[in-house]
Amino acid sequence: MDAPNEAWAGPTVGEVGELAVLDRIVRRLPPGSPEVGPGDDCAVVSAPDRRFVVTTDMMVHGPDFRWAWSSPADVGWKAAATNLSDVAAMGAVPTALVIALAAPQDTPVTVLESFADGVRQAVDALAPACGVVGGDLSTSATFTVSVSAFGDLDGHAPVLRSGARPGDVLAVSGELGPAARGLARLFRDGVDADGEPSRAATLASGADTDPDVARQRRPVPPIADGPAAAAAGATAMLDLSDGLAIDAGRLARASGVTLAFDAEAVPEGSALHGGEDHGLLATFPAGTDLPGGFRRIGSVLDRGDHDLLRAGVPVPTSGWDPYADWDGAAG
Amino acid sequence: MDAPNEAWAGPTVGEVGELAVLDRIVRRLPPGSPEVGPGDDCAVVSAPDRRFVVTTDMMVHGPDFRWAWSSPADVGWKAAATNLSDVAAMGAVPTALVIALAAPQDTPVTVLESFADGVRQAVDALAPACGVVGGDLSTSATFTVSVSAFGDLDGHAPVLRSGARPGDVLAVSGELGPAARGLARLFRDGVDADGEPSRAATLASGADTDPDVARQRRPVPPIADGPAAAAAGATAMLDLSDGLAIDAGRLARASGVTLAFDAEAVPEGSALHGGEDHGLLATFPAGTDLPGGFRRIGSVLDRGDHDLLRAGVPVPTSGWDPYADWDGAAG
Structure with missing residues (x-):
């Protein structure tokens, strides 16, 4: 295997043996505080409000990341961050992750260690109460990571894509554009x-x-702003994974409304059409004090001929993207 | 791509396009009854007793299954059944599954449809109240399935591997041997x-x-016997994924006891050493009326020099298998 960066050195998974690999990975992951953690048939996670939110996402070497461009720690960070963002987008506080990973037998053990470090760094930075409560380690010809993330709604109704109402304010939290x-x-x-x-x-x-x-x-989604939006009465919300225009189109169609961007708040360019920043797009009743990092970018109109307008001009929302819609525990 | 069986025909994922593929898969999956199902950033699943159990498992073409030997529906069945069994082994009732799937672009769409049919058949047969509440569809050079399964403990303490006590009865439910x-x-x-x-x-x-x-x-784990064991006061339990001897060794070490098989109840051969039947091994206080399909196969002794005896003779438990221990949300 090529050595695209400094993490790619030393003994391989196949040489070291699975027992030692596992031991070296698990100690690097954030433990969180499950009622029952790793080591049994299942973990047990508390769900204080008698519900939990769940999302799942698979990242595959080739289509989803390239070792030439991302370090193993980058991939670990991103696998955690993108799933945490989906939890936040329901208005929930992330409580736990499980991670299944399959690596080629000739993968250096340090690659898996660095991956685990990236997961820990993301959790520490974005959702420090969360932890990895379980997982699965397999062999594959293709390096593959599958994460499921869980969250607690803390008594709030889940904030769906479908709740925006004409007259609401349209707001965003997080960066727009740099990832694209x-x-x-x-x-x-x-x-x-x-x-x-x-x-x-x-x-x-x-x-x-x-x-x-x-x-x-290493996207930095504003995780805490998800539950803050729910507490502030957000009527609809979603994770900006595919770009502001595409994702706004989804929210508009799910809610049966037209969204109107303020021209000065949404410049043309990558902010409008690029994805993977994992900010949050939400709607709030008019007059809401926008929480956290949310700032107004437009308003919600009665449904017209288009999903999305900017300064009165229709913006293409690029149709429905089934990969992204099935994503995130959407089925 | 070769056509190892009748499911491998017709247009491919790449030809049909992801939208049509997704539509054709989702309608075949069992919906269950989540509070929020597919279509948003997360699903919302009820957790009546303020906790949930979670397990995750990845199945990779090559090491975990071969199309020459298993149909796509078989793989769907097995992916669901093995995860449901891990939930049952905690004493929990399965409530939901999420499934991430990555397929090569040249995979016929019928393969994914058949996979979904197999998932539905397993859920209908083994845990009909359960459903697939979310998922993720990706592309990979290697056909890969990752399932996370969830369950509700219904007020019972989770049945861990570590609770067996000297004097308990050792019992098993489910078939031993045919899968191996x-x-x-x-x-x-x-x-x-x-x-x-x-x-x-x-x-x-x-x-x-x-x-x-x-x-x-298509293993047929006795899912209902998991919660039945918890209700009957089982002191320890685990899923028999790697064979009776290996898994009994795990329970013995986790509980700090020695397990003794009755010779007439545990014949030599594949019943003792073969895996993948996904029965349940459990311990109960002496005198317990064994629930469901459980039958006595031995007893729990004070910890001696060995994990496991059969008719007084030590049985090798083949050491610790980190893949299987990390499996099943064990981390």
Whole structure:
């Protein structure tokens, strides 16, 4: 196996043996505080309000990440962060994660250790009360990570995509644009002469230290703003995984409304059409003091001929994306 | 892609497009009765006793199943059944599943439909109140399925591996042996001249209609006996995924006891050493009326020099298997 970066060295999973690998991974993961943790047939997680929210997402080497562009710790961070964001987008507080991972036998053990470090770093930064309560370790020809994340609604109704009402304020929390700009940068500057992802080109071009690339590798979703929005009475909310226009289109269709962006709040460009920032898009009753990092970007109108307007002009919402809609425990 | 059986025909995932694929899969899955089902960032599942149990397991083409030996519906059945069994082994009633699936782009859509049919058949047969509340659909070079399953403890304490006490009765529910015999049959008769799994050899040898092979493909764990054991006061329990001896060794070590099999109740052979039947091994206080399909196979002794005895003779428990221990939301 190539060694795209410094984590790719030393004994492999196949050489070290699964027992030692597992021991080295588990101690690096955030434990959280489950009622029953790893070591039995199941974990037991508390669900104080008699419900739990659940989302699941699989990340596959090739379509979802490339070792030439992301370190193992980046992949661990992103696997945790994107699932935590889906929990937050329901208005829930993340309580636990389970992680299934399959790696080729020739994967260095340090890669799995670094992956676990990235998971821990994301949880520490984004949802420190959360932990990894269980998992599964397998072998595959294709490096694959599958995360399920859980959250508690703390007595609030779940904030669905379908609750926006005409007259509501449309607001967003989190960055818009850097992750998509970072991906575009990698596709432009981080490839070899054949257009293949290349670690060497990423380093030589300076893309490796581009702050936008950092956001592509390690999105920083505003997790705490999800439950804050629920507490403030948000009428609808979703995770911005595919870009503001596409995701706003989903919210508009689910709610049977038209959304209108304020032109000055939503510039043209990657903020409108790029994804993977994992901010939160929400609607609030008019007059709500917007919580946390939420700022107004528009308003909710009666349903018209279009999902989405910007300064009165229709914005394409690029149709329905089944991968993303099935994503996130949506089925 | 080869067509190992009748499900492998017709347009591929890549040809049909993801929207149509998803639509065709979701309608075939058992819906269950979540508070919020597919279509949002998360599903919402009720947790009546303020806790939930969770397990996760990944099945990878190659190490975990072969299309030459299992149909897509078999794989769907097994993915559901093995996770349901882990839930039952805590004494919990299965409430929901989420399923992430990644398939090569050249996979016929009928393969995914058949997979979904197998999931539904398993849920209908084993845990009809359960449903698939969410999922994720991805592309991968390696067909991969990751399931997380959830359950409700209905006010009972979770039945751990660690609670067996000297004087308890050791009991088992479910079949012992057929799944391992079926796998051995496939490795013997279902391979080509190079030892590679072969659909043609499986058919020509008659292995395809061997009832033991059917149990390898579609285990039938006694799901209802898990909560029944908890209600009857089981002191320890676990899912028999790796064979009676290995799994009994785990229970013995976790509980700090020695287990003694009655010789007449546990014959030598695949019943003792073969896995994947997904029965339940449990301990009960002496005098307990054993519930459901549980029958006595031995007793719990003070910890001695060995994990496991049969007719007084030590039985090897084959050491600790980290894959299986990390499995099942154990971490």
